[in-house]
Amino acid sequence: MTKQPSWQKRQVDSFGKFRIEYGAPTNQMTGQRVYTLMAEGTGGNSKLGMRDDGNYDIQVDQTITIAGGTKGTPPRDGNGVVITSVEGGISITCQKGKLSLVAEEIELVSGKDIWCSALGGQMVINSKKCHFKVKDLDVDMGMFRGNNIPGDVVVRDAGFLAKVCAGTEVNFQQ
Numbered sequence: 001m002t003k004q005p006s007w008q009k010r011q012v013d014s015f016g017k018f019r020i021e022y023g024a025p026t027n028q029m030t031g032q033r034v035y036t037l038m039a040e041g042t043g044g045n046s047k048l049g050m051r052d053d054g055n056y057d058i059q060v061d062q063t064i065t066i067a068g069g070t071k072g073t074p075p076r077d078g079n080g081v082v083i084t085s086v087e088g089g090i091s092i093t094c095q096k097g098k099l100s101l102v103a104e105e106i107e108l109v110s111g112k113d114i115w116c117s118a119l120g121g122q123m124v125i126n127s128k129k130c131h132f133k134v135k136d137l138d139v140d141m142g143m144f145r146g147n148n149i150p151g152d153v154v155v156r157d158a159g160f161l162a163k164v165c166a167g168t169e170v171n172f173q174q
Contacts, residue, residue, distance in 0.1 A: 017041070021049075031055070139164055 044061025
């Protein structure tokens with residue numbers, strides 16, 4: 001026989017379309033709840049609250065907006081919104097749709113590796129200039145497709161490009 005959740009400690013304070021719920025064993029969010037704030041609107045509903053395991057949940061039917069630096073002047077430290085995970089990572093998942101990063105400047109910094117994968121299609125970089133500063137470059141020639149015409153590119157038979165283009169349609173200087 002399975003143990004049924006106890007609803008005896010549950011309390012609800014209701015203020016019209018806004019409710020505060022304490023001590024619910026479940027509330028359509030995973031796990032027992034310490035508290036949940038619920039609101040109903042004509043365009044959708046929202047829930048936010050803390051689970052008994054210490055996790056915090058925010059659920060909305062429409063859009064979550066977090067805005068910083070709204071006074072029209074830059075914040076003192078330069079960042080209007082800061083998201084920090086002291087222990088562990090940060091995961092952003094778009095189950096349906098796309099993830100857009102739009103900024104005047106985007107900087108990706110990693111202490112170890114950066115992995116980019118386009119598993120179902122292509123990766124496009126549209127830029128006036130693209131500069132790679134690397135100590136070692138490995139190109140899989142079986143996968144590489146350029147827009148070269150046979151005889152269009154000539155490579156001296158020495159150095160890095162000779163190794164990269166060996167066995168391809170690129171001509172070597174004889």
